[in-house]
Each structure stands twice: as structure tokens, then as C-alpha cells.
Amino acid sequence: MYFRENLRTLRRIYKTSQDELAKFLGYKSFTTIQKWEDGTSIPPMPIIQKLSNFFQIPMEDMINLNLARDVIDAKAVPVLGTVKTGLGLFAEENITGYEYVASNDSLDEYFYLNIIGDSMKNVRIMEGDCVYIRRQDSVENGEIAVVLLENNEVTLKRVFFKKDQMILQPENDAYKPMVFTKEEIEEKGIKIIGKLIHNKIKY
Incomplete structure (x- = not known):
């Protein structure tokens, strides 16, 4: 699973801060996003789907594809x-x-x-x-x-x-x-x- 790495990579590409992403998802603080990115927690599937829609990438790629290696270099x-x-x-x-x-x-x-x-x-x-x-x-x-x-x-x-x-x-x-x-x-x-x-x- 490459979710946490992919989330960081996609935020960088879309120039989206943790705080902006938290607000989009309805969270009060960026710390939730921070936990996802450091691997201490993972969001439920409906939230991953929202993130996939936000970044316009299939949910299965968001989870399983190493974007930095296989996609972002493309x-x-x-x-x-x-x-x-x-x-x-x-x-x-x-x-x-x-x-x-x-x-x-x-x-x-x-x-x-x-x-x-x-x-x-x-x-x-x-x-x-x-x-x-x-x-x-x-x-x-x-x-x-x-x-x-x-x-x-x-x-x-x-x-x-x-x-x-x-x-x-x-x-x-x-x-x-x-x-x-x-x-x-x-x-x-x-x-x-x-x-x-x-x-x-x-x-």
C-alpha cells in the first residue's frame, strides 16, 4: 500500500496544503491529514474515494500504485x-x-x-x-x-x-x-x- 506516500506526492503536485485538504474533507484540523501521511492512521474508504475524486485519480491507483515511481515521473x-x-x-x-x-x-x-x-x-x-x-x-x-x-x-x-x-x-x-x-x-x-x-x- 502506497497511500501515505501518494497523498504527499499528490498534494505537492496540486500545491494543496494539509490544512486546505482538511477543510475540503470537513475536518477541523490538518493533524488528521498529517497522521495519514506519517502512517499512524488511514482514512476510511469513503474518504479515500473523496481524495481520489479531488486529485482526479482512480482510487485503486491512490492505494496500490507507487505514483512517485510509476506515474509522477511520467x-x-x-x-x-x-x-x-x-x-x-x-x-x-x-x-x-x-x-x-x-x-x-x-x-x-x-x-x-x-x-x-x-x-x-x-x-x-x-x-x-x-x-x-x-x-x-x-x-x-x-x-x-x-x-x-x-x-x-x-x-x-x-x-x-x-x-x-x-x-x-x-x-x-x-x-x-x-x-x-x-x-x-x-x-x-x-x-x-x-x-x-x-x-x-x-x-
């Missing part, structure tokens, strides 16, 4: 916002949290987006999941990408190219493909902003 990739896989949703580039990737990945080239909607459910991309995207302005025919639409909306779809058309194909029969001509692409400023690398499933 690169922290920002979660920039949300992408609605149904009708599209404006993705504000405000960092809402971090996910961690292997250290050989470049922080500048990658980002995460949270999923809203179910139009990609046939490839097991569901609402609440977190997709890992590599920044690039083109993809191969049939690859899944994040596409910027008009009005700064973004959508996640499988991309096909047919003559002068770009087709954004959902993976759900309840949704129709979005088809854009070359003229519409230029007029509306439609462009590919990244390719799907993997999907982090959230239960």
Missing part, C-alpha cells in the same frame, strides 16, 4: 475540456485535470478530452471516458479524429475522404454521418485537430 497531460460525440460541444481549452502517460510521449503534442454522448459506442467510447489525442491536422482514411466544426464546436468521429468530401462517420446507427464538401470545409473552417490514440475507460 508526463502529466492536460485534460482540456469535453468533446460531445453526439452533436458536438465547444471545447474550452481550460485545464480541468491531468492524466499521465509514458515519459517518451511529448507533453506538447498530446492532450485529453472528456467524452459526452454515445455516438461512438460501437467502438466502446462512452460518455465519461477520456480520449487521448495527438495533435495533428490530418489522418488516414477511416481513422478516428477530433474535428473542429463551425462555431468552435468539436466532435469525435471516424473520418473518411471521398473525392472532394469529408465524411464524419459515427459508430452508432442512431446517428447519421456528417458530410462536408470542399467548399463547406473552407467556408466553415472545418479541420482535423487531432487523432485518437487511445481511450481511457472510466467506470
Whole structure:
């Protein structure tokens, strides 16, 4: 169990004091947090779950993973916002949290987006999941990408190219493909902003 080490590490990363964390959890004093970190006591599971939510990390990782060794030395990739896989949703580039990737990945080239909607459910991309995207302005025919639409909306779809058309194909029969001509692409400023690398499933 690495809970006490992980708590210290996460507080350092998030620049959160023991006192601030105690107040968030409803404790009157930071001494409770202090005891957790020195190993003289351990919080009940509901509190560990609250801490996991606060630091945006799975509870099992909070307890069992050596974050300092296995995660923190890796690169922290920002979660920039949300992408609605149904009708599209404006993705504000405000960092809402971090996910961690292997250290050989470049922080500048990658980002995460949270999923809203179910139009990609046939490839097991569901609402609440977190997709890992590599920044690039083109993809191969049939690859899944994040596409910027008009009005700064973004959508996640499988991309096909047919003559002068770009087709954004959902993976759900309840949704129709979005088809854009070359003229519409230029007029509306439609462009590919990244390719799907993997999907982090959230239960």
C-alpha cells in the first residue's frame, strides 16, 4: 500500500496544503491529514474515494500504485475540456485535470478530452471516458479524429475522404454521418485537430 506516500506526492503536485485538504474533507484540523501521511492512521474508504475524486485519480491507483515511481515521473497531460460525440460541444481549452502517460510521449503534442454522448459506442467510447489525442491536422482514411466544426464546436468521429468530401462517420446507427464538401470545409473552417490514440475507460 502506497497511500501515505501518494497523498504527499499528490498534494505537492496540486500545491494543496494539509490544512486546505482538511477543510475540503470537513475536518477541523490538518493533524488528521498529517497522521495519514506519517502512517499512524488511514482514512476510511469513503474518504479515500473523496481524495481520489479531488486529485482526479482512480482510487485503486491512490492505494496500490507507487505514483512517485510509476506515474509522477511520467508526463502529466492536460485534460482540456469535453468533446460531445453526439452533436458536438465547444471545447474550452481550460485545464480541468491531468492524466499521465509514458515519459517518451511529448507533453506538447498530446492532450485529453472528456467524452459526452454515445455516438461512438460501437467502438466502446462512452460518455465519461477520456480520449487521448495527438495533435495533428490530418489522418488516414477511416481513422478516428477530433474535428473542429463551425462555431468552435468539436466532435469525435471516424473520418473518411471521398473525392472532394469529408465524411464524419459515427459508430452508432442512431446517428447519421456528417458530410462536408470542399467548399463547406473552407467556408466553415472545418479541420482535423487531432487523432485518437487511445481511450481511457472510466467506470
